[in-house]
Amino acid sequence: MFNNYYIVKKEILGEYRNNTSLFIITPTMAVLVLVFPILSENRYIIDDNFFTITQLLFLIVFATLFSIRNPLSQKKLMRELNFGDIARKDFFISKTISEFVIFLPQAIILISLFSIFTNTGIQNHLIYFGISVIFFSVNSIMTNLFFQMFTSFESRFVQFILMVPILMSLSFLVAPIWLGINPNLTNIYLVMYLGITLLVFSFTNWFLQRDFK
Amino acid sequence: MSINYLSAKNLTLGYGNSIVIKNLALSLYDNKDYEVIGRNGAGKSTLLNFISNNFQGNKFDSKFEFKNLRILEISSEYTLIENLTLIENCLYLTKNSVSVDSVDKVLSDYGMNHFKEDLIQKFSSGMIKRSELAIAHLINPEILCIDEPLNYLDKDGSQLLIQLLEKRSNDTRSTILSSQESLNLFKSDYETINLNV
Numbered sequence: 001m002f003n004n005y006y007i008v009k010k011e012i013l014g015e016y017r018n019n020t021s022l023f024i025i026t027p028t029m030a031v032l033v034l035v036f037p038i039l040s041e042n043r044y045i046i047d048d049n050f051f052t053i054t055q056l057l058f059l060i061v062f063a064t065l066f067s068i069r070n071p072l073s074q075k076k077l078m079r080e081l082n083f084g085d086i087a088r089k090d091f092f093i094s095k096t097i098s099e100f101v102i103f104l105p106q107a108i109i110l111i112s113l114f115s116i117f118t119n120t121g122i123q124n125h126l127i128y129f130g131i132s133v134i135f136f137s138v139n140s141i142m143t144n145l146f147f148q149m150f151t152s153f154e155s156r157f158v159q160f161i162l163m164v165p166i167l168m169s170l171s172f173l174v175a176p177i178w179l180g181i182n183p184n185l186t187n188i189y190l191v192m193y194l195g196i197t198l199l200v201f202s203f204t205n206w207f208l209q210r211d212f213k
Numbered sequence: 214m215s216i217n218y219l220s221a222k223n224l225t226l227g228y229g230n231s232i233v234i235k236n237l238a239l240s241l242y243d244n245k246d247y248e249v250i251g252r253n254g255a256g257k258s259t260l261l262n263f264i265s266n267n268f269q270g271n272k273f274d275s276k277f278e279f280k281n282l283r284i285l286e287i288s289s290e291y292t293l294i295e296n297l298t299l300i301e302n303c304l305y306l307t308k309n310s311v312s313v314d315s316v317d318k319v320l321s322d323y324g325m326n327h328f329k330e331d332l333i334q335k336f337s338s339g340m341i342k343r344s345e346l347a348i349a350h351l352i353n354p355e356i357l358c359i360d361e362p363l364n365y366l367d368k369d370g371s372q373l374l375i376q377l378l379e380k381r382s383n384d385t386r387s388t389i390l391s392s393q394e395s396l397n398l399f400k401s402d403y404e405t406i407n408l409n410v
Contacts, residue, residue: 006309010297017296017332075269076292082266083292084306085283085352 007086007094008101015102018070025065026106029058030113055114056171056178059136062110063167066103067144068156074149092145092208099141107137123180131190132177135197139170142204149208170196215244218284218356219264221277226259228270233259234408241389243282243355246382246400249391251408257391260408261286261358264389285354289361291341293333299344300329303351311351323347323373338365343373350377357381358389362398374398 036054081091111133115121122129143166147159173193177186217240224237234256241247241264251257262268265286266279286292293302303316320326323343333341342365349357362374375398381388382400390396395405 006305010294010301010305013301014294014296075267078269079267079286079288079290079292080294080306083285083348084308085285086308 004090004094007091008098011095011098012101015070015098025062025069026110029062029065029110030117033058033110033114034117036118053175053179054118055111055120056175058110058114059107060164060167060171062107063136063140063144064160064163066106066140067147067163067167068159071156071159072145072148089209092205095145096141096205099145100137103141104134104137107133122178124177124186125183128177128186128190132174132193135190135193136170136174138197139200140167142200143167143170146204146207215242216280216282217242218280218282219277221275224263224275224277225273226256226263226268226270226275227273230271232273233270237408239277239406241356241387243387244385246387246403247389247406248395248403249389249406249408250393250395251391252393255408257408258289258360260406261288261360261389261391264356265358282356283352283354284356284358285349285352286358287342287345287349287360287362288358289364291333291338291345293341293344293348295334296332298330298332299325299336302333302344303329303348306348307351316351319347319351320344323350324369339367339370342366343370346370346374346377350380353381353384353386356387356389358391360391362390362392363396 077091080086081088143163147163147166151159151162173189173196176189177193181189219239219241221237221239224234224239225232226234233254237260249257249260259268259270263272265284267286267288292306293299294305297305299320300313300316303311303320304313307316317326317329320329323346325340325344325347328336328340333344336344359374363371366374378388378398378400390398390403395403397403
Protein backbone atom coordinates (compact mmCIF):
# COMPACT_ATOMS: atom_id res chain seq x y z
CA MET A 1 0.00 0.00 0.00
CA PHE A 2 1.41 3.35 -1.01
CA ASN A 3 1.31 5.65 2.00
CA ASN A 4 3.87 8.26 1.11
CA TYR A 5 1.44 10.82 -0.28
CA TYR A 6 3.01 13.47 1.92
CA ILE A 7 6.22 13.29 -0.15
CA VAL A 8 4.34 13.52 -3.46
CA LYS A 9 2.31 16.42 -2.06
CA LYS A 10 5.47 18.22 -0.94
CA GLU A 11 7.11 17.77 -4.36
CA ILE A 12 4.06 18.99 -6.27
CA LEU A 13 3.55 21.96 -3.94
CA GLY A 14 7.23 22.81 -4.33
CA GLU A 15 6.89 22.65 -8.10
CA TYR A 16 3.84 24.85 -8.04
CA ARG A 17 5.74 27.50 -6.09
CA ASN A 18 9.06 27.16 -7.89
CA ASN A 19 9.64 30.24 -10.02
CA THR A 20 11.80 28.39 -12.55
CA SER A 21 9.42 25.46 -12.89
CA LEU A 22 7.69 24.09 -15.93
CA PHE A 23 4.86 26.49 -15.34
CA ILE A 24 7.30 29.01 -16.78
CA ILE A 25 9.10 26.66 -19.16
CA THR A 26 6.01 25.32 -20.93
CA PRO A 27 4.52 28.71 -21.83
CA THR A 28 7.97 29.86 -22.99
CA MET A 29 8.31 26.80 -25.18
CA ALA A 30 4.78 27.36 -26.46
CA VAL A 31 5.71 30.88 -27.53
CA LEU A 32 8.74 29.49 -29.33
CA VAL A 33 6.51 26.97 -31.03
CA LEU A 34 4.22 29.78 -32.14
CA VAL A 35 7.01 32.03 -33.34
CA PHE A 36 9.12 29.36 -34.97
CA PRO A 37 6.97 28.72 -38.05
CA ILE A 38 6.66 32.41 -38.69
CA LEU A 39 10.39 32.88 -38.43
CA SER A 40 11.29 29.80 -40.46
CA GLU A 41 9.33 30.36 -43.66
CA ASN A 42 7.06 33.21 -42.85
CA ARG A 43 3.98 30.98 -43.02
CA TYR A 44 2.24 28.37 -40.90
CA ILE A 45 2.10 25.31 -43.11
CA ILE A 46 5.41 23.67 -43.91
CA ASP A 47 6.33 20.10 -44.73
CA ASP A 48 5.01 17.70 -42.03
CA ASN A 49 8.21 15.71 -41.59
CA PHE A 50 10.22 18.84 -41.10
CA PHE A 51 7.93 19.83 -38.27
CA THR A 52 8.00 16.43 -36.63
CA ILE A 53 11.77 16.60 -36.49
CA THR A 54 11.56 20.12 -35.08
CA GLN A 55 9.06 18.84 -32.54
CA LEU A 56 11.66 16.34 -31.36
CA LEU A 57 14.12 19.17 -30.99
CA PHE A 58 11.62 21.12 -28.90
CA LEU A 59 10.99 18.07 -26.74
CA ILE A 60 14.74 17.65 -26.17
CA VAL A 61 15.05 21.28 -25.08
CA PHE A 62 11.90 20.94 -22.99
CA ALA A 63 13.15 17.77 -21.26
CA THR A 64 16.54 19.37 -20.63
CA LEU A 65 14.99 22.48 -19.13
CA PHE A 66 12.85 20.21 -17.01
CA SER A 67 15.94 18.37 -15.80
CA ILE A 68 17.89 21.42 -14.76
CA ARG A 69 15.00 23.43 -13.32
CA ASN A 70 15.48 22.48 -9.70
CA PRO A 71 18.81 20.73 -9.00
CA LEU A 72 18.87 18.33 -6.09
CA SER A 73 21.58 19.07 -3.56
CA GLN A 74 22.79 15.78 -2.11
CA LYS A 75 23.87 17.45 1.11
CA LYS A 76 20.54 19.19 1.63
CA LEU A 77 18.59 16.10 0.65
CA MET A 78 20.52 13.94 3.12
CA ARG A 79 19.74 16.43 5.91
CA GLU A 80 16.08 16.56 4.93
CA LEU A 81 15.70 12.78 4.87
CA ASN A 82 17.53 12.35 8.18
CA PHE A 83 15.56 15.15 9.81
CA GLY A 84 12.24 13.63 8.78
CA ASP A 85 13.46 10.03 9.18
CA ILE A 86 12.31 9.40 5.62
CA ALA A 87 13.66 6.28 3.94
CA ARG A 88 15.66 6.96 0.79
CA LYS A 89 13.63 4.34 -1.03
CA ASP A 90 10.30 5.97 -0.10
CA PHE A 91 11.59 9.37 -1.10
CA PHE A 92 12.74 8.37 -4.56
CA ILE A 93 9.64 6.30 -5.34
CA SER A 94 7.50 9.31 -4.47
CA LYS A 95 9.85 11.68 -6.26
CA THR A 96 9.59 9.60 -9.45
CA ILE A 97 5.79 9.58 -9.20
CA SER A 98 5.59 13.33 -8.64
CA GLU A 99 8.04 14.09 -11.46
CA PHE A 100 5.92 11.96 -13.78
CA VAL A 101 2.75 13.72 -12.63
CA ILE A 102 4.43 17.07 -13.37
CA PHE A 103 6.19 16.14 -16.61
CA LEU A 104 3.66 14.09 -18.57
CA PRO A 105 0.77 16.57 -18.73
CA GLN A 106 3.12 19.37 -19.68
CA ALA A 107 4.75 17.27 -22.39
CA ILE A 108 1.29 16.48 -23.76
CA ILE A 109 0.31 20.18 -23.62
CA LEU A 110 3.49 21.11 -25.46
CA ILE A 111 2.99 18.47 -28.15
CA SER A 112 -0.65 19.48 -28.61
CA LEU A 113 0.26 23.16 -28.88
CA PHE A 114 2.92 22.29 -31.40
CA SER A 115 0.42 20.35 -33.49
CA ILE A 116 -2.11 23.16 -33.31
CA PHE A 117 0.24 26.02 -34.09
CA THR A 118 2.14 24.27 -36.85
CA ASN A 119 -0.91 22.50 -38.25
CA THR A 120 0.81 19.10 -38.18
CA GLY A 121 -1.05 15.91 -37.34
CA ILE A 122 0.19 12.85 -35.53
CA GLN A 123 1.96 10.60 -37.99
CA ASN A 124 1.15 7.33 -36.28
CA HIS A 125 -1.63 5.61 -34.35
CA LEU A 126 -2.65 7.63 -31.31
CA ILE A 127 -2.01 4.71 -28.92
CA TYR A 128 1.53 4.19 -30.23
CA PHE A 129 2.12 7.88 -29.96
CA GLY A 130 0.80 7.99 -26.37
CA ILE A 131 2.91 5.02 -25.29
CA SER A 132 6.03 6.55 -26.81
CA VAL A 133 5.38 9.84 -24.97
CA ILE A 134 5.05 7.91 -21.68
CA PHE A 135 8.32 6.08 -22.38
CA PHE A 136 10.00 9.34 -23.27
CA SER A 137 8.77 10.91 -20.02
CA VAL A 138 9.92 8.01 -17.86
CA ASN A 139 13.34 7.97 -19.53
CA SER A 140 13.77 11.74 -19.17
CA ILE A 141 12.77 11.67 -15.50
CA MET A 142 15.02 8.75 -14.59
CA THR A 143 17.99 10.15 -16.54
CA ASN A 144 17.46 13.46 -14.79
CA LEU A 145 17.36 11.89 -11.30
CA PHE A 146 20.37 9.70 -12.02
CA PHE A 147 22.48 12.60 -13.24
CA GLN A 148 21.52 14.84 -10.36
CA MET A 149 22.48 12.25 -7.76
CA PHE A 150 25.51 10.87 -9.63
CA THR A 151 27.22 14.14 -10.41
CA SER A 152 26.00 16.38 -7.58
CA PHE A 153 26.76 19.33 -9.82
CA GLU A 154 25.50 22.65 -8.68
CA SER A 155 26.04 24.13 -12.14
CA ARG A 156 23.00 23.96 -14.36
CA PHE A 157 25.12 24.63 -17.41
CA VAL A 158 27.24 21.51 -16.89
CA GLN A 159 24.09 19.48 -16.36
CA PHE A 160 22.66 20.92 -19.54
CA ILE A 161 25.75 19.94 -21.55
CA LEU A 162 25.69 16.39 -20.15
CA MET A 163 21.98 15.84 -20.48
CA VAL A 164 21.39 17.00 -24.04
CA PRO A 165 23.26 14.14 -25.76
CA ILE A 166 21.47 11.55 -23.61
CA LEU A 167 18.06 13.04 -24.23
CA MET A 168 18.93 13.28 -27.93
CA SER A 169 19.73 9.60 -28.12
CA LEU A 170 16.46 8.81 -26.35
CA SER A 171 14.66 11.00 -28.85
CA PHE A 172 16.27 9.26 -31.81
CA LEU A 173 14.48 6.13 -30.69
CA VAL A 174 11.15 7.85 -30.52
CA ALA A 175 11.63 9.64 -33.85
CA PRO A 176 10.71 6.76 -36.18
CA ILE A 177 7.45 6.20 -34.29
CA TRP A 178 6.46 9.84 -34.60
CA LEU A 179 7.59 10.15 -38.20
CA GLY A 180 5.13 7.45 -39.13
CA ILE A 181 6.68 4.20 -40.26
CA ASN A 182 5.26 0.81 -41.17
CA PRO A 183 3.03 -0.49 -38.28
CA ASN A 184 5.10 -3.68 -37.95
CA LEU A 185 8.27 -1.66 -37.60
CA THR A 186 6.51 0.59 -35.07
CA ASN A 187 5.85 -2.47 -32.90
CA ILE A 188 9.51 -3.43 -33.05
CA TYR A 189 10.56 0.09 -32.17
CA LEU A 190 8.11 0.21 -29.28
CA VAL A 191 9.34 -3.09 -27.85
CA MET A 192 12.90 -1.81 -28.19
CA TYR A 193 11.93 1.41 -26.46
CA LEU A 194 10.14 -0.56 -23.73
CA GLY A 195 13.31 -2.57 -23.12
CA ILE A 196 15.41 0.56 -22.87
CA THR A 197 12.86 2.20 -20.57
CA LEU A 198 12.82 -0.83 -18.27
CA LEU A 199 16.62 -0.88 -18.22
CA VAL A 200 16.94 2.84 -17.47
CA PHE A 201 14.15 2.66 -14.88
CA SER A 202 15.54 -0.35 -13.01
CA PHE A 203 19.15 0.83 -13.07
CA THR A 204 18.25 4.33 -11.85
CA ASN A 205 15.99 2.90 -9.15
CA TRP A 206 18.75 0.63 -7.95
CA PHE A 207 21.22 3.52 -7.97
CA LEU A 208 18.94 5.94 -6.15
CA GLN A 209 17.73 3.57 -3.50
CA ARG A 210 21.06 2.16 -2.43
CA ASP A 211 22.31 3.44 0.88
CA PHE A 212 25.03 6.05 0.58
CA LYS A 213 25.78 6.12 4.30
CA MET B 214 19.01 0.30 30.58
CA SER B 215 21.26 2.57 28.56
CA ILE B 216 22.22 1.95 24.96
CA ASN B 217 25.71 2.66 23.65
CA TYR B 218 24.53 3.96 20.27
CA LEU B 219 27.91 5.04 18.95
CA SER B 220 31.32 3.71 19.75
CA ALA B 221 34.54 4.56 17.96
CA LYS B 222 38.16 4.05 18.95
CA ASN B 223 40.09 6.02 16.38
CA LEU B 224 37.59 8.25 14.69
CA THR B 225 39.26 10.30 11.97
CA LEU B 226 37.14 12.61 9.87
CA GLY B 227 37.97 15.13 7.19
CA TYR B 228 37.24 16.48 3.75
CA GLY B 229 39.32 15.26 0.84
CA ASN B 230 42.82 14.76 2.19
CA SER B 231 42.58 17.28 5.00
CA ILE B 232 41.91 15.84 8.42
CA VAL B 233 39.62 17.74 10.79
CA ILE B 234 39.27 15.25 13.66
CA LYS B 235 42.05 12.77 14.32
CA ASN B 236 41.91 9.54 16.32
CA LEU B 237 39.06 10.53 18.58
CA ALA B 238 37.80 7.89 21.00
CA LEU B 239 34.07 8.21 21.38
CA SER B 240 31.41 6.31 23.25
CA LEU B 241 27.93 7.80 23.38
CA TYR B 242 25.02 6.58 25.52
CA ASP B 243 21.36 7.43 25.09
CA ASN B 244 20.86 8.31 28.76
CA LYS B 245 23.55 11.00 28.89
CA ASP B 246 23.73 14.55 27.62
CA TYR B 247 26.88 15.78 25.92
CA GLU B 248 28.47 19.06 24.98
CA VAL B 249 31.04 19.25 22.21
CA ILE B 250 33.50 22.05 22.82
CA GLY B 251 36.11 23.39 20.46
CA ARG B 252 37.53 26.49 18.87
CA ASN B 253 36.68 27.50 15.29
CA GLY B 254 37.66 24.76 12.87
CA ALA B 255 38.16 22.17 15.61
CA GLY B 256 35.51 19.93 14.03
CA LYS B 257 32.42 20.47 16.19
CA SER B 258 30.00 20.63 13.26
CA THR B 259 31.82 17.78 11.52
CA LEU B 260 31.42 15.61 14.61
CA LEU B 261 27.75 16.50 15.01
CA ASN B 262 27.15 15.77 11.34
CA PHE B 263 28.83 12.41 11.78
CA ILE B 264 26.79 11.51 14.86
CA SER B 265 23.56 12.44 13.09
CA ASN B 266 24.45 10.61 9.85
CA ASN B 267 24.74 13.84 7.89
CA PHE B 268 28.48 13.66 7.34
CA GLN B 269 29.54 13.55 3.70
CA GLY B 270 33.31 13.81 3.96
CA ASN B 271 36.12 11.31 4.31
CA LYS B 272 36.06 8.82 7.20
CA PHE B 273 39.52 7.46 6.38
CA ASP B 274 40.00 4.09 8.12
CA SER B 275 37.87 4.88 11.16
CA LYS B 276 36.28 1.94 12.90
CA PHE B 277 32.94 2.70 14.50
CA GLU B 278 29.65 1.10 15.35
CA PHE B 279 26.22 2.70 15.21
CA LYS B 280 23.01 1.48 16.85
CA ASN B 281 19.84 2.41 15.08
CA LEU B 282 18.30 5.27 17.09
CA ARG B 283 16.38 8.30 15.89
CA ILE B 284 18.97 11.08 15.79
CA LEU B 285 17.90 14.55 14.71
CA GLU B 286 20.29 17.41 14.04
CA ILE B 287 19.59 21.11 14.14
CA SER B 288 22.65 22.43 12.37
CA SER B 289 23.86 25.90 11.55
CA GLU B 290 22.46 25.40 8.03
CA TYR B 291 18.72 25.11 8.10
CA THR B 292 16.93 21.98 6.95
CA LEU B 293 13.40 23.25 6.40
CA ILE B 294 12.14 23.30 2.81
CA GLU B 295 12.11 26.85 1.50
CA ASN B 296 9.10 26.77 -0.73
CA LEU B 297 6.77 25.10 1.75
CA THR B 298 4.90 26.89 4.50
CA LEU B 299 5.76 26.23 8.14
CA ILE B 300 2.75 24.00 8.73
CA GLU B 301 3.51 22.04 5.54
CA ASN B 302 7.09 21.59 6.72
CA CYS B 303 5.87 20.37 10.11
CA LEU B 304 3.54 17.82 8.54
CA TYR B 305 6.12 16.70 5.98
CA LEU B 306 8.99 16.28 8.45
CA THR B 307 6.76 14.42 10.92
CA LYS B 308 5.53 12.24 8.04
CA ASN B 309 1.93 13.31 8.72
CA SER B 310 2.07 11.33 11.96
CA VAL B 311 1.10 14.30 14.13
CA SER B 312 -2.33 15.91 14.10
CA VAL B 313 -2.74 19.49 12.92
CA ASP B 314 -4.04 20.43 16.39
CA SER B 315 -0.85 19.17 18.05
CA VAL B 316 1.25 21.06 15.50
CA ASP B 317 -0.78 24.21 16.16
CA LYS B 318 -0.30 23.89 19.89
CA VAL B 319 3.47 23.40 19.68
CA LEU B 320 3.85 26.24 17.15
CA SER B 321 1.84 28.41 19.48
CA ASP B 322 4.15 27.49 22.38
CA TYR B 323 7.14 28.51 20.26
CA GLY B 324 5.49 31.76 19.18
CA MET B 325 5.28 30.69 15.54
CA ASN B 326 1.57 30.04 15.13
CA HIS B 327 0.94 33.36 13.36
CA PHE B 328 3.51 32.43 10.71
CA LYS B 329 2.34 28.87 10.05
CA GLU B 330 0.93 29.71 6.61
CA ASP B 331 4.03 31.67 5.54
CA LEU B 332 6.72 30.28 3.27
CA ILE B 333 10.03 29.47 4.96
CA GLN B 334 11.92 31.55 2.37
CA LYS B 335 10.42 34.65 4.01
CA PHE B 336 11.59 33.68 7.50
CA SER B 337 14.51 35.21 9.35
CA SER B 338 17.29 32.97 10.74
CA GLY B 339 15.82 33.26 14.24
CA MET B 340 12.36 32.23 13.05
CA ILE B 341 13.82 29.24 11.21
CA LYS B 342 15.71 28.17 14.32
CA ARG B 343 12.56 28.46 16.44
CA SER B 344 10.62 26.47 13.85
CA GLU B 345 13.24 23.72 13.85
CA LEU B 346 13.14 23.59 17.64
CA ALA B 347 9.34 23.29 17.46
CA ILE B 348 9.61 20.41 14.99
CA ALA B 349 12.24 18.74 17.20
CA HIS B 350 9.74 19.11 20.05
CA LEU B 351 7.04 17.44 17.94
CA ILE B 352 9.27 14.58 16.81
CA ASN B 353 10.90 14.13 20.23
CA PRO B 354 13.80 12.05 18.87
CA GLU B 355 15.88 9.77 21.05
CA ILE B 356 18.95 11.91 20.38
CA LEU B 357 18.88 15.62 19.51
CA CYS B 358 22.06 17.34 18.28
CA ILE B 359 22.11 21.13 18.21
CA ASP B 360 25.02 22.95 16.64
CA GLU B 361 25.68 26.36 18.25
CA PRO B 362 22.34 26.24 20.10
CA LEU B 363 22.12 29.93 20.95
CA ASN B 364 22.91 31.22 17.46
CA TYR B 365 20.13 33.43 16.03
CA LEU B 366 17.96 33.07 19.15
CA ASP B 367 16.79 36.10 21.09
CA LYS B 368 16.11 36.07 24.83
CA ASP B 369 12.68 34.43 24.45
CA GLY B 370 14.07 31.96 21.94
CA SER B 371 16.84 30.98 24.36
CA GLN B 372 14.22 30.43 27.05
CA LEU B 373 12.27 28.18 24.70
CA LEU B 374 15.43 26.21 24.01
CA ILE B 375 16.00 25.75 27.74
CA GLN B 376 12.40 24.57 28.13
CA LEU B 377 12.93 22.06 25.34
CA LEU B 378 16.10 20.76 27.00
CA GLU B 379 14.25 20.50 30.31
CA LYS B 380 11.42 18.56 28.68
CA ARG B 381 13.89 16.21 27.01
CA SER B 382 15.67 15.67 30.30
CA ASN B 383 12.35 14.76 31.97
CA ASP B 384 11.60 12.36 29.11
CA THR B 385 15.11 10.88 29.56
CA ARG B 386 16.05 11.77 26.02
CA SER B 387 19.64 12.60 25.18
CA THR B 388 20.85 15.94 23.82
CA ILE B 389 24.20 16.86 22.30
CA LEU B 390 25.12 20.54 22.14
CA SER B 391 28.13 22.05 20.43
CA SER B 392 29.69 25.43 21.08
CA GLN B 393 33.02 27.14 21.57
CA GLU B 394 32.76 27.00 25.32
CA SER B 395 30.59 25.38 27.93
CA LEU B 396 27.11 26.96 27.92
CA ASN B 397 25.65 25.31 31.01
CA LEU B 398 22.19 25.52 29.51
CA PHE B 399 19.49 24.31 31.90
CA LYS B 400 21.98 22.13 33.80
CA SER B 401 25.70 21.78 34.25
CA ASP B 402 26.31 18.04 34.23
CA TYR B 403 26.88 17.62 30.50
CA GLU B 404 29.59 15.17 29.62
CA THR B 405 32.19 17.14 27.72
CA ILE B 406 33.78 16.11 24.43
CA ASN B 407 36.66 18.54 24.13
CA LEU B 408 38.04 18.93 20.63
CA ASN B 409 40.65 21.51 21.65
CA VAL B 410 43.04 18.90 22.99
